[in-house]
Amino acid sequence: MFGDYSISDLGAILAMQGFAGLILFSVYVLMALGLAIIFGQMGVINMAHGEFMILGAYVTWMTSNAVQHVAPWLFPGYFFIAMILAFIASGALGMLVEWALIRHLYKRPLDTLLATWGLSLILQQAYRSIFGAREVGVELPEWMMGSWQATDSIQIPINGMFVMALTMLITIAVAYVLFWSSWGKQVRAVVQNRVMAGAVGINTEKVDRYTFGLGCGIAGVAGSAFTMIGSTGPTAGQLYIVDTFLVVVFGGAASLFGTIASAFSISQTQSTLEFFLSGSMAKVITLLTIVAILMVRPQGLFALKVRK
Amino acid sequence: MVINSRFFNRSELLGFLALAVLLLVILPLSLDIFRLNLVAKYLTYAFVGIGLVLCWGYGGILSLGQGVFFGLGGYCMAMYLKLEASSVANTKIQSTPGIPDFMDWNQITQLPLFWKPFHSFPVTVLAILLVPAFFALIIGAAMFKRRVGGVYFAIITQAIAAILTILIVGQQGYTGGINGITDLRTLHGWDIRTDHAKFILYFVEVVLLFGCIVAAQFIRLTKLGRILVAMREQEDRVRFSGYSVANFKIFAFCAAAVFAAIGGAMFTLEVGFMSPSFVGIVPSIEMVIYTAVGGRMSIFGAVWGALLVNFAKTSLSESFPQLWLFGLGALFIAVVLAFPNGLSGIWADHIQPRIDRLFASRKSKSAAGLVADGAPAE
Numbered sequence: 055m056f057g058d059y060s061i062s063d064l065g066a067i068l069a070m071q072g073f074a075g076l077i078l079f080s081v082y083v084l085m086a087l088g089l090a091i092i093f094g095q096m097g098v099i100n101m102a103h104g105e106f107m108i109l110g111a112y113v114t115w116m117t118s119n120a121v122q123h124v125a126p127w128l129f130p131g132y133f134f135i136a137m138i139l140a141f142i143a144s145g146a147l148g149m150l151v152e153w154a155l156i157r158h159l160y161k162r163p164l165d166t167l168l169a170t171w172g173l174s175l176i177l178q179q180a181y182r183s184i185f186g187a188r189e190v191g192v193e194l195p196e197w198m199m200g201s202w203q204a205t206d207s208i209q210i211p212i213n214g215m216f217v218m219a220l221t222m223l224i225t226i227a228v229a230y231v232l233f234w235s236s237w238g239k240q241v242r243a244v245v246q247n248r249v250m251a252g253a254v255g256i257n258t259e260k261v262d263r264y265t266f267g268l269g270c271g272i273a274g275v276a277g278s279a280f281t282m283i284g285s286t287g288p289t290a291g292q293l294y295i296v297d298t299f300l301v302v303v304f305g306g307a308a309s310l311f312g313t314i315a316s317a318f319s320i321s322q323t324q325s326t327l328e329f330f331l332s333g334s335m336a337k338v339i340t341l342l343t344i345v346a347i348l349m350v351r352p353q354g355l356f357a358l359k360v361r362k
Numbered sequence: 363m364v365i366n367s368r369f370f371n372r373s374e375l376l377g378f379l380a381l382a383v384l385l386l387v388i389l390p391l392s393l394d395i396f397r398l399n400l401v402a403k404y405l406t407y408a409f410v411g412i413g414l415v416l417c418w419g420y421g422g423i424l425s426l427g428q429g430v431f432f433g434l435g436g437y438c439m440a441m442y443l444k445l446e447a448s449s450v451a452n453t454k455i456q457s458t459p460g461i462p463d464f465m466d467w468n469q470i471t472q473l474p475l476f477w478k479p480f481h482s483f484p485v486t487v488l489a490i491l492l493v494p495a496f497f498a499l500i501i502g503a504a505m506f507k508r509r510v511g512g513v514y515f516a517i518i519t520q521a522i523a524a525i526l527t528i529l530i531v532g533q534q535g536y537t538g539g540i541n542g543i544t545d546l547r548t549l550h551g552w553d554i555r556t557d558h559a560k561f562i563l564y565f566v567e568v569v570l571l572f573g574c575i576v577a578a579q580f581i582r583l584t585k586l587g588r589i590l591v592a593m594r595e596q597e598d599r600v601r602f603s604g605y606s607v608a609n610f611k612i613f614a615f616c617a618a619a620v621f622a623a624i625g626g627a628m629f630t631l632e633v634g635f636m637s638p639s640f641v642g643i644v645p646s647i648e649m650v651i652y653t654a655v656g657g658r659m660s661i662f663g664a665v666w667g668a669l670l671v672n673f674a675k676t677s678l679s680e681s682f683p684q685l686w687l688f689g690l691g692a693l694f695i696a697v698v699l700a701f702p703n704g705l706s707g708i709w710a711d712h713i714q715p716r717i718d719r720l721f722a723s724r725k726s727k728s729a730a731g732l733v734a735d736g737a738p739a740e
Contacts, residue, residue: 097513099513099516099517155695155699158699159698159699162702163512163513164424164512164513164516165698165702167424167426167513167516168647168650168651168654168694168697168698169694169695169698169699171647171651171694172690172691172692172693172694172695172698173691173695174691175687175688175690175691175694176687176688176691176692176695178687179684179687179688179691180688182684183684292643292644296517296520296521296524296643299517299520299521300517300521303514303517303518332532334528334529334531334532335532337528338525338528338529338532341521341524341525341528342525344521345518345521345522345525348510348514348518349504349505349508349510349518350508352505352508352509352510352514
């Protein structure tokens with residue numbers, strides 16, 4: 055397995071695979087953050103989460119096309135506009151879905167799974183009808199292309215670094231909003247005890263709606279970031295949904311830090327294994343390990359001690 | 363075990379008879395063999411549905427991995443049929459005669475060890491029943507003994523479905539990869555591709571289906587079925603009453619797995635191939651959809667759900683391929699939001715009382731009323 059490589063080659067491979075793993079980690083974290091809010095905090099199993107992400111990706115694609123035609127001078131920075139638009143679009147759709155669908159189902163978590171699966175089918179078909187079945191990719195501005203030559207044998211793509219920086223920023227922002235802002239306190243109060251939160255004057259319906267919207271909005275930003283490293287198709291969201299749920303469950307559903315730690319360990323395991331085995335076997339082994347660990351430790355890596 | 367004095371009550375008996383008349387008389391007489399074969403394909407999902415009624419409707423355990431068991435049953439059967447189809451005489455042109463064609467394409471020169479038992483038909487039948495039950499036992503024991511349930515169980519079973527699909531697709535030389543196991547010809551020397559064979563297989567399947575319905579009804583009416591319902595409502599109280607909650611859950615999950623596997627094996631026989639596209643996450647969730655639409659609390663409802671949703675799927679996707687997914691999604695949302703008990707719930711709440719009233723008023727008038735339609739829901 056190691057025979058054909060020299061030590062320095064192996065080091066370079068590990069570094070580059072490690073970096074590929076970091077990009078995967080960023081995508082996982084971005085997707086899992088939204089899900090950790092929706093699933094971990096609200097207890098809603100949102101199977102359409104991947105489709106919210108794809109909405110963000112399509113918004114980015116449309117923005118990039120629009121900017122290219124209307125205001126080419128904006129193109130180097132279009133990505134930041136696209137990200138905001140993606141957040142607004144996915145968040146607004148999320149709030150609409152919460153109002154129409156989810157709020158009737160808070161007491162039946164398994165049914166949210168079925169209903170949002172129906173929603174994801176509808177959204178997928180809608181994307182297919184509107185944007186076509188073919189995958190689309192955005193054009194990256196000049197400064198994001200190419201790679202940074204760290205040493206002779208190590209190359210690190212710039213768009214990957216950008217995605218990672220973005221992930222870090224968003225994570226910090228989400229942590230701030232949830233744990234230090236007064237709105238975040240309201241969210242956590244509603245999650246822990248809906249009735250009491252209502253009794254002390256929190257508008258629980260409004261908090262629910264905005265929380266769900268925030269989770270979906272972050273998914274939209276994740277989709278936006280996703281366009282920089284891959285192409286987007288109507289069913290791309292479904293490829294990631296199981297992985298994302300596993301990330302959240304493996305990390306411990308209510309723990310934001312656990313989500314990040316589990317995204318890190320899963321993505322690193324997978325991308326390192328991918329180099330030595332075939333891609334599918336790497337994935338099988340990673341998933342099997344997670345399932346096995348979850349069978350031994352069902353509460354996940356970092357669990358809040360809560361009396362049921 | 364205490365069994366109720368009556369195995370089927372009046373409306374269940376009517377439902378059973380209506381289903382029997384429809385499946386054994388009306389459909390075979392009115393459909394051509396192509397359509398009848400399609401119905402047979404739909405009915406294979408009814409097996410899964412019956413299992414889901416037991417474990418989801420009664421036990422409250424939502425498994426999103428029934429495709430795994432459906433696939434295991436189907437693959438066991440397909441392996442037997444494939445070995446029979448790739449006899450040395452049939453595979454002369456291969457570089458290694460006597461092994462399945464896809465193995466030859468993947469430069470495998472010897473039959474893998476786990477394929478060998480499938481030379482024998484009795485072993486295959488045993489494997490169809492025992493392999494899925496064994497898998498379900500391991501998964502169930504690992505999860506339920508640690509009191510993992512509800513949402514987490516659903517997500518983990520879903521992950522297992524994903525793992526098995528990736529594994530089958532990735533290990534092309536051993537499993538046939540994404541194409542699955544195709545080109546199946548004979549069952550114990552009997553050609554399954556002829557119209558006559560398909561006709562007979564349909565009846566075999568319907569008889570098996572009724573067997574499963576009776577078995578599920580039996581489980582439902584024994585003490586075990588009652589404990590399942592009690593567990594779904596108040597798990598802790600059942601535990602404090604001294605019952606081993608985990609063991610009952612494991613049993614329900616294993617039973618559902620075996621039902622699904624029978625369906626999968628029949629699927630292979632009816633359709634003539636098996637592929638990973640019937641194993642993964644999407645088919646597993648679709649199987650839950652059929653059950654939810656038919657009614658998660660009704661064994662007959664699950665059969666009707668499988669028939670009607672698949673019928674709608676075929677006819678809609680033939681004529682409006684764009685609309686089908688919109689329709690399926692909307693149906694699913696509507697069932698969850700408005701009719702949590704599905705078609706059988708609508709039947710029991712709205713149609714049954716009217717028929718009863720009609721029946722009662724006619725009876726009082728002429729003392730001879732006839733109720734023609736006994737189907738649960740349409």
